[in-house]
Amino acid sequence: MSLVARDLTVRRGARTVLDGVDLAVGPGEFVALIGPNGAGKSTLLAAIAGDLEPAGGQILLDGRPLEDWSPRERARRRAVLPQASTLDFPFSVLEVVAMGRTPYGRPGKADAAIARRALALVGLPALAGRPYTRLSGGERQRVHLARVLTQLWDPAFDRRGEGPRGPAPYLMLDEPTASQDLGAQKRVLETARRFADVGGGVLCVLHALDQAARYADRLCLMAGGRITASGPPAAVLTADALEDAFGVPVHIHHPPELDHPLVTAR
């Protein structure tokens, strides 16, 4: 029961952008992909999402190769938040969020209710009737977070721990905090954390190392198309590993009032 990449290799032309990567995200787990620009974080996310044709390796969802899942079956178990979305038509915010219900057939009243709850979860309940095209970039991104939560709402939030749990849903986020203000960043990551706490799996590309350390259970440090270190935040965020990956000397602070480290370039 997990989302697994096994020996994943992706080439762009002659360049190998992912080089035999192994990665697993389990139910209830928040895994953050960190590393310098061009390390292959977004490529890995896209490959696991099934957007790229890998030159080698496999992606397994619950032990079954991703390509064996029908598009709709897959969409009910796994959602992907891209870095940016293009939508030039003035849908209402609620309509955009409700598009997350696409894999469940014709939308009904229950779907609108789920969309409203997801919108409240990302902290934008007041924008429901607003035209999407009038929102700021940060607000749009949060609307899409609500959309992908809506897509996985039933397996993630409607179980409430009663009875036998269905198979876990997986949320894949590509830099969800980019273009968000301080409060919104916290909201977005807390939402993702909550998704993992109720039993879902989260795979998230993050640039801010302190955010990764604060919210994720496990960090995967990437450099040159490989995962160079993987484990709990304290084990991965070492001066040596980060200097190797980012090519700059770093300071790692452990402020007594925080339970996670802070990293700054030296």
Add this chain to the structure above:
Amino acid sequence: MPMPLGRRPSLMGVLAALTIGAMLAALALGAYALSPPAVISALLEPLGIGLGAHTPEQAFVLLHIRLPRVVLAALVGGALGISGALSQGLFRNPLAEPALIGVASGAAVGAAIVLVFGATLLAGAPDILRQAALPLAAFTGGGLATLLVRRLARVEGRTAIDIMLLAGVALNALGFAAIGLLQVVADDEQLRSLTFWMLGSLGGATWSALAVAAPPMLLVLLLGPLLAGPLDALLLGEREAGHMGIDVQRLERRCVALVALAVGAAVALCGVIGFVGLVVPHLARKLGSVAHRSVLPASILIGAGLLVIADTLARTLTAPAELPIGAITSLAGAPFFLMLLRRRR
């Protein structure tokens, strides 16, 4: 204004009533005057309700000349309207139109070949074939051009929708170049027919023509609205739609097939009628919501109503002479479209 989910159920009702009203008015208007009571009386008689308010001559004009024409106008308008909405949805571009999949220019080339070389090519052919040659060639040309555009847009085994748009633009230019060449070799008479065909006319409306053209168009009117959900998802991007469980390749095939069928049938029978496919979906979005579950049916109704009105103008403004309907739709559509664009800002 965008509406929250599930509101405005009555828009379709209002549009349907307006379209039916336009059709009834169109039946009464024309070179041969028919009073509204005579129209209603003559329409009801075949249903077994005798009001006796019309003469046999009036019944003949209404049932055999005007009714097929009004029905054809509504069908073609609806087909062009929904084709426009499907195209704009598929290309995720509010400036897209059905012609971008190549069907219109392909059909025009097919028709132009028959108009210019038909007399020579079909010299010994039976009458029925000579009459059917033009719509057949137009429909075939439209289909072939569509296949070619899709073929050109195939990259690594899948149809790249963004490349298809550009391939469509290029093929349209090629098609009109071919027609230009055909115009050079055409004689005056052929040139005149070609020009009229390129501007469209519903003058060929008969029940037998309708019997052939109506089924493919009706099919599109019935099946098109079923693609509403997937088309909404596609507006977020091909990848995003895929992540939401949409088989984008299958959606693309269905959209292109429906548009080719609808536009192919419409163009084959009526020639090129511009601007309907481009403008009607914009009107639909303005009046209702931008969601396809509203845009698709509204485009059918608005397209039908507008083309009925345009055709009525075409045959009454300069009666007994007829204006080409494509000239009317473009004349009214172009400034209107510009106004819509400027107001979007």
